Amino acid sequence: MHTERPLRVPVGQDAERWRTFPGERTLVVAARTVVSTTRILECLPAVLRDDSRVSVVFAYDPTSAFNDGVLDLLHGSGCRVMPWSQLGDVSPDLVLTASGNVGLPEGTCPVLVLPHGVGFQKYVPDSRADRVRLSGLVPDALLEAGRAWLATSHPDQDQQLLAAHPKAAGRTLLVGDPCFDELTASAALRPAHRAALGLGDDRRLVVVSSTWGPTSLLGERPDLPARLLAALPYDTYRVAAIVHPNVWAAHGSWQLRRNLAAALDAGLLLVPPAHAWRSVLLASDLVVGDHGSVTLYGAALGRPVLLGAFGSDSVPGTAAEVLGRHAPRLDPGRDARRQVEAAFEPAARARYAGVAERAFSEPGRALVRLRTVLYELLRLPEPSSEPPPVRALAPVRVPAEPVTSWRVRTRVAARDDGSRTVVEMERIPAAAASGHRPEPESSDLFDHLACTDEERDLRTAESASVVLRAAPAASGTAALRWIDGTLAARPGCLAAAVSLGAGGHLVGLRDGRIVEATAPGAHDTHGPERAAAVVYAYLRAGLPLSGTASPRVDARPGEDLVLRVRAGEGTAGRG
Numbered sequence: 001m002h003t004e005r006p007l008r009v010p011v012g013q014d015a016e017r018w019r020t021f022p023g024e025r026t027l028v029v030a031a032r033t034v035v036s037t038t039r040i041l042e043c044l045p046a047v048l049r050d051d052s053r054v055s056v057v058f059a060y061d062p063t064s065a066f067n068d069g070v071l072d073l074l075h076g077s078g079c080r081v082m083p084w085s086q087l088g089d090v091s092p093d094l095v096l097t098a099s100g101n102v103g104l105p106e107g108t109c110p111v112l113v114l115p116h117g118v119g120f121q122k123y124v125p126d127s128r129a130d131r132v133r134l135s136g137l138v139p140d141a142l143l144e145a146g147r148a149w150l151a152t153s154h155p156d157q158d159q160q161l162l163a164a165h166p167k168a169a170g171r172t173l174l175v176g177d178p179c180f181d182e183l184t185a186s187a188a189l190r191p192a193h194r195a196a197l198g199l200g201d202d203r204r205l206v207v208v209s210s211t212w213g214p215t216s217l218l219g220e221r222p223d224l225p226a227r228l229l230a231a232l233p234y235d236t237y238r239v240a241a242i243v244h245p246n247v248w249a250a251h252g253s254w255q256l257r258r259n260l261a262a263a264l265d266a267g268l269l270l271v272p273p274a275h276a277w278r279s280v281l282l283a284s285d286l287v288v289g290d291h292g293s294v295t296l297y298g299a300a301l302g303r304p305v306l307l308g309a310f311g312s313d314s315v316p317g318t319a320a321e322v323l324g325r326h327a328p329r330l331d332p333g334r335d336a337r338r339q340v341e342a343a344f345e346p347a348a349r350a351r352y353a354g355v356a357e358r359a360f361s362e363p364g365r366a367l368v369r370l371r372t373v374l375y376e377l378l379r380l381p382e383p384s385s386e387p388p389p390v391r392a393l394a395p396v397r398v399p400a401e402p403v404t405s406w407r408v409r410t411r412v413a414a415r416d417d418g419s420r421t422v423v424e425m426e427r428i429p430a431a432a433a434s435g436h437r438p439e440p441e442s443s444d445l446f447d448h449l450a451c452t453d454e455e456r457d458l459r460t461a462e463s464a465s466v467v468l469r470a471a472p473a474a475s476g477t478a479a480l481r482w483i484d485g486t487l488a489a490r491p492g493c494l495a496a497a498v499s500l501g502a503g504g505h506l507v508g509l510r511d512g513r514i515v516e517a518t519a520p521g522a523h524d525t526h527g528p529e530r531a532a533a534v535v536y537a538y539l540r541a542g543l544p545l546s547g548t549a550s551p552r553v554d555a556r557p558g559e560d561l562v563l564r565v566r567a568g569e570g571t572a573g574r575g
Contacts, residue, residue, distance in 0.1 A: 023055035025378045028082070028092040032061040034069045034245040036099035036116040038274045041077055043114070043178040044096070046388040047371045053380060056080070059087045061102060066249040073274055094377050100136045110377045111148045113138055114370075117293030118177065118359055120150075120157055120164070121320040123313040124213070134164050134315065143167045149377070151370070153177040154361045160317055173373050176366030177359075179278070183301055184363055186282055186393040193283040196395035197269065199238060202556065204285040206232065206239045206340065208308070211292025212246035215311030218259075221332070224308050225263035228288065229432035231336035234406060236554040240269035240280050240398065242294050248273040266429035267403040279396035286343055288330060296320050299327070300356035304343040306330045319359035326351040364390065404470075405430035405451035405460045406529075410537035412444045413552070420548045424555065425533045430460055446540040448494075450532065453486065462492060466532045469498035476500060483508030494539075497532035505531035506566075514566045515545050519559040526559075534561055 029044070031037040037058075048054055058079045060071060074081050082090075088105040095109060098116040115136045123132040142148035150172045152158065161168040186193075199205055208225050210217035217224060228239050241260065248256060257264060264270060271280050281287075281298055289295030290309040296319060299305045305327045314321040328348055330339055342348060356363075367388040375382045406427040413422040430449060441447055450466040461467075467486050473479035479498045486496040487508060497507040504518040505528045517531035534549045549561045 019055075021052040021055065024053040025055070025093040025380055026090070027054050027056045027374075027378065028087065028090070028095050029056065029058045029079075030061055030095055030097035030099060030102045030104070031058045031070055031074060031081075032064045032097070032099040032102055033066040033116075034073055034249055034273055035066075036097065037070055037073055038245070039098040039114060039116040039179070040096060041073070041079075042182075042275070043367065043370065046178075046367050046391070047374055049388055050385060051383050054378065057082050059084055061099075063103070064099070064101070066246040068249040068252070069245070069273070093379070094374070096374070100138050101133070102138065104142065108147070111138065111142055112151065112173075112373065112377055113148060114151045114175070115153065115177075118296050118320065119153055120161055121293065121296070121315055121318045122291055122311070123315065132313070134161075137161075137165055137168065140167055143171055146171075149173050149373075151175040151373070153180070153366075154319075154359055156317075156358065160315060163317075164315055174361065175369045175373060176361060176363070178366040178370065180297060180300060180356075180360050181364050181366045181390050182393055183278060183282065183297060185390045186278075187301070189392050189395070190282050193279045193393075193395045196279065196397050197238070197240075197283050199283060202236070204237050205280075205283050206237055206286045206288060207242055207280060207284040207294075207298065208239060209242045209287055209289035209292060209294040209298070210244060210247070210309075211290055211294075211311075212244040212250070213311065213313075215290075215309065215313060216244070216247075216292065217288075217290040217309040218243065218247065220309040222259055224288070224330075225260060225268050226266065226432045227332075228336060228340075229263055229266040229268065229429055231428075232340065233337075233554040234267070234403065234427040234429055236556075237340075238267065238269065239263070240271055240284070242271045242277045242280060243273070244292060245273035262431050262434070264401050265403075265431035266433075267400050269398045269400045271398055276396040276398060278393050280398060282393065286340060288340075291320055291324060293320075296323055296355065296359060299323055299352055300359060302349075304349050305352065306339060306343045319355050322358060323352050323355050402454070403429045403431075404455040405449065405457065405464065407433040408448050408450050408466070408529075408533050408536075409439075410446050410448075410533050410540075412537050412541045412543070420550045420560065421538075421543065422550045422552060423534045423537045424552045425530065425537075426554055427529070431457075444541060446537055448536055450529065462490065464490070464492070465494045466536055467493050467496045468528050468532060469496070470527075472499040472501045473506075474501055476506070479506050480508070480514070483514070495532060495536060497528035497535070499526075499528045507532055507535045509535075509539070513545070516564050516566050517549075517561045520562055530558065531561060535563070538563070 029040050058074050059082045061084045092109050095111045098114040120136045122135050124135045138148045152172050152174050153176050158172050225241050271277050286304045287298035288306045288308050291311045291314045307327050308330045310324040371388055409426045411424040413424050448465040451464040452468045452470040454470045455461045483496045494510050495507055499505050507515040515535050530551045545565050546563050551558050
């Protein structure tokens with residue numbers, strides 16, 4: 001149970017006796033939800049940089065349905081936290097919040113409300129009545145008292161607010177969007193953000209973005225992350241999920257992870273609910289989203305967008321609603337991979353290319369404007385120092401479960417001038433592919449299950465036709481010993497493949513043959529998966545296990561592999 005303690009520093013009874021910094025003004029941040037508190041934590045430090053005249057205290061409001069995690073966030077950030085019940089005992093000079101649905105005690109101090117997303121774009125349930133309210137809008141009492149000021153990111157939002165809620169007339173201040181400014185300022189560092197996620201130039205990152213509520217992407221299609229992982233080749237695509245903090249708060253991380261279990265086992269990057277999503281969005285190549293702000297930020301950054309859902313609670317005329325009318329929809333009845341690839345075409349993106357101009361005004365100036373507004377409301381002169389800096393975002397690493405099993409599709413496509421055999425290869429994580437219906441096999445098209453020796457699903461491990469050693473063997477002798485042990489322990493396994501620390505790979509077959517696969521003229525940095533897939537395709541096609549193979553992973557040419565059967569080293573030959 002949370003025990004309230006009297007707050008003495010930096011505000012409260014007799015506070016001046018205990019202070020170190022003089023604190024000419026007191027700013028109280030109303031912290032109600034993770035998403036709204038995060039927005040304040042992201043922009044306030046730059047605005048108040050090096051100014052000891054302003055004492056800041058965070059008042060924790062526990063009344064939200066989405067309050068879980070707020071205290072952890074505040075304490076983890078080193079904030080001075082005040083119980084909400086004591087807010088009436090202090091006299092702040094300004095209350096700052098990014099939560100519109102905040103109930104403040106009576107008083108005269110102004111209240112500045114920042115949007116915690118792109119702002120005023122949708123209707124949400126009102127926790128105080130059986131109705132909906134405009135997201136980001138404060139209670140009428142604050143508007144009627146002339147205390148509340150609503151920060152906007154675009155001049156058009158004045159008219160949108162007036163149409164949706166006439167009492168907001170005259171209560172807006174054009175600030176801009178600090179979050180969008182940070183995203184655009186960090187665009188040049190996109191390679192670093194991609195590297196932090198382990199992405200090379202040959203891999204596309206698809207971000208699945210879901211707001212909260214029944215009309216959100218996860219509310220309507222909770223299986224979509226797994227379906228995308230089942231449709232997009234593992235060696236070409238990665239999939240990340242940015243889930244609104246309200247989902248984490250309302251359902252808990254345990255429930256969220258259980259609902260996404262298959263996708264997580266298939267390598268889904270589940271982005272933490274605070275701060276990390278911006279780095280992942282910068283690294284993205286495509287956003288599959290809904291009517292939430294992340295989808296709009298992605299479109300404004302120039303990312304292709306597919307809509308997996310789009311709620312009717314968007315406010316007409318806003319940038320989000322315009323995006324919903326023009327961006328292509330992801331049709332669950334059609335091939336997901338083809339729709340993803342089509343979304344990259346210029347014609348598809350041209351329909352919503354101007355969405356940023358409808359959402360953000362004069363990018364790059366939001367922190368400057370916010371500092372001016374903040375000090376005017378605090379009745380303090382602005383610091384004489386340089387304007388607050390817009391800092392580039394730091395890359396973020398998002399951990400993911402290692403993928404240890406795949407459905408592998410191989411096709412013996414052609415013989416290249418009689419000296420090389422082209423083998424096309426495509427992998428889908430087995431955890432996501434359980435409900436996926438692949439193309440039927442044929443005389444040159446084959447499908448098999450492969451797993452590493454670290455696979456924990458016993459049914460998958462027992463069913464695998466090919467087993468791959470996750471770590472290279474220290475020597476040829478160690479590799480042969482591992483092959484023997486693996487084939488003996490797994491009677492359903494047709495082949496066991498291992499890389500050698502000195503280079504090359506060995507693939508041991510059930511009939512005792514050992515196939516050596518090497519990449520001539522280059523240091524082969526791949527694991528044994530390509531060699532195993534090529535040998536499996538050769539076996540199924542009835543080809544001799546020798547000569548030069550040209551693997552093509554997801555239609556991309558790779559290093560050739562030279563195959564040969566090592567004489568006298570089959571199982572029988574080793575006794």
